[in-house]
Amino acid sequence: MRSLAVYLAALAFGSAVLAAPKGCAHKVKETVVPPRGWTKAAPAPADHTIELRIGLPQPNFAELERHLYEVSNPFHERYGAHLTKEEVEALIAPHPESIQVVDEWLLSHGLSPEDLSRSPAQDWVKIEVPVRLAEKMLDTEYHVWVHEASGESLVRTTSYSLPENLHEHVDLVQPTTLFSTFKKMRSTARFSKTTPPVPVASAPPISDPTASGGKVDASCNETITITCLKQLYNAVGFTPSSKNGNKIGVTGYLGQFANLADFELFNEDQLPEAANATFNVVSVNGGQNDQDPDDAGDEADLDVQFAFGLTFPTPATFFTTAGSPPFIPDELTTSNSNEPYTEWLDFILEDPNPPQTISTSYADDEQTVPVSFAQRVCNGFAQLGARGVSLTFSSGDGGVGDGDPDPATQECISNDGRNVTRFIPLFPPSCPFVTAVGGTIHIPETAVDFSGGGFSNVFARPAYQDILVPEFLSKLAPGTFEGLFNPNGRAIPDVAAQADLFKVFIGGEAFLIGGTSAASPTFAGIVSLLNGARISSGLPPLGFLNPLIYAIGAIDPSAFNDITVGNNPGCGTQGFNATKGWDAVTGLGTPNFGRLKEIVTLDFIGLELNIGGTSVTL
Structure with a gap:
């Protein structure tokens, strides 16, 4: 029954069941120095759920930036001619190949289309997974990190990897190396x-x-x-x-x-x-x-x-x-x-x-x-x-x-x-x-x-x-x-x-x-x-x-x-x-x-x- 479910999921993705190619080893995607003030406390609980955000490349962002500066420059003839939501999304959409390769990777880990959500431009994919699966997907180990000054805790890693064939199709995956503690100004x-x-x-x-x-x-x-x-x-x-x-x-x-x-x-x-x-x-x-x-x-x-x-x-x-x-x-x-x-x-x-x-x-x-x-x-x-x-x-x-x-x-x-x-x-x-x-x-x-x-x-x-x-x-x-x-x-x-x-x-x-x-x-x-x-x-x-x-x-x-x-x-x-x-x-x-x-x-x-x-x- 499991193989049938995976096969049907693949049809919903619009492609055959394709796992990462045999022999396609993981390669480090991002590494950060353990940040000052944070202490590694313990391995992250295997059942803890995290929402992975997978950023696909925006190959036409330079074109969007050109439009942005033209419509924002008072010396340009297009000043004030802002783009529509749909026009912006078309400019930041990833290549179809990137969407397909990422979908195939997710499918290879038993994740179906119903498990994920996409941004309107499809440049972000979000999926909730337990830590044990995230560690397998990213060839990493998550830990609980504690901020010494505030006592705040985060589940993070200082390095993660992706199969080599994914590197050109994925800009980043978070939460992994992000230790930011977004805070209000000190009123x-x-x-x-x-x-x-x-x-x-x-x-x-x-x-x-x-x-x-x-x-x-x-x-x-x-x-x-x-x-x-x-x-x-x-x-x-x-x-x-x-x-x-x-x-x-x-x-x-x-x-x-x-x-x-x-x-x-x-x-x-x-x-x-x-x-x-x-x-x-x-x-x-x-x-x-x-x-x-x-x-x-x-x-x-x-x-x-x-x-x-x-x-x-x-x-x-x-x-x-x-x-x-x-x-x-x-x-x-x-x-x-x-x-x-x-x-x-x-x-x-x-x-x-x-x-x-x-x-x-x-x-x-x-x-x-x-x-x-x-x-x-x-x-x-x-x-x-x-x-x-x-x-x-x-x-x-x-x-x-x-x-x-x-x-x-x-x-x-x-x-x-x-x-x-x-x-x-x-x-x-x-x-x-x-x-x-x-x-x-x-x-x-x-x-x-x-x-x-x-x-x-x-x-x-x-x-x-x-x-x-x-x-x-x-x-x-x-x-x-x-x-x-x-x-x-x-x-x-x-x-x-x-x-x-x-x-x-x-x-x-x-x-x-x-x-x-x-x-x-x-x-x-x-x-x-x-x-x-x-x-x-x-x-x-x-x-x-x-x-x-x-x-x-x-x-x-x-x-x-x-x-x-x-x-x-x-x-x-x-x-x-x-x-x-x-x-x-x-x-x-x-x-x-x-x-x-x-x-x-x-x-x-x-x-x-x-x-x-x-x-x-x-």
């Missing part, structure tokens, strides 16, 4: 109960020539509110349409729940016209949004209150994705769900109509993410950008360091086996297809000292940074931080926004919150307002932002408030300095919504610009 509650009285309430406004009306309330140097952000970023008086199709979203992970009662309190306090407003909650992979006040998440409440408060009445969505460490291997749970982020990416790529702007305040040290995995996730962001989605990510709260907010305790040791000191950028902010947002504080704005910034060790510098980033590097004294960073890497952050002293309601009480976790939803809110203005003008959404914002930064510096004071210490150094132009602390600076709105509501094609004294027609 910190500065005060409990309620914010203290602000003694400068009657003080004269702060003069700021780029702010709305040229001034900002004095209280904004003590407490950041929606009013402060609208004043500071020149957005007073603009109300977006709620009916033009524009939408904004924020993501939530790791048991971070957005409390609706807190959202009401926030609006009553800061935005009375939105007193009865709410937001959609979309569950991903069984994600919950517990409304017990004791379970209200600081990160989730911060994100929804400021992103959705800035953009009211734009329709808003909170994506809550299941999966939260620590995994307890002794419980033999049905699956190891420490990797919720890929579940959200799968979900949003399948959504035919995602929000045009999405903010995320979660990341991990880039060096904990295998290069193959980082590249595939980054490719997923490119797909969203090509479809017209703008993605913002917090740049990090450890300066140039490893995420620890105390520069004095950062180890900043490389994970490549050399154990040398290196600056530690974060991923996904280091992906060149997203917009990384650093942080500022006070008015006039200065760089906040925890603002994450630096240079990727995985991704090369993209072309859109080839003018402004080398200018910054040229200002560094010879030998500055030599060997500590990759000067040819993708530079972060791209932009910045206020990142401290945000008044947030959590569990029914008011707190002041800090972190670039505040900067990302703030900048995303400004982007969503720009999208609303464009859509109401009959123009497409902005989509992938970076080619546009770097072009604007080079041509019209008034569109961003240049931050020239401050630095981001870490790894036993003072970090980089904020300086004129782009810098590795605040990027291009903070947004001037009024000026940006004037720019982005123009039809760029056919527009005449004066660049360096030369007239240029787009």
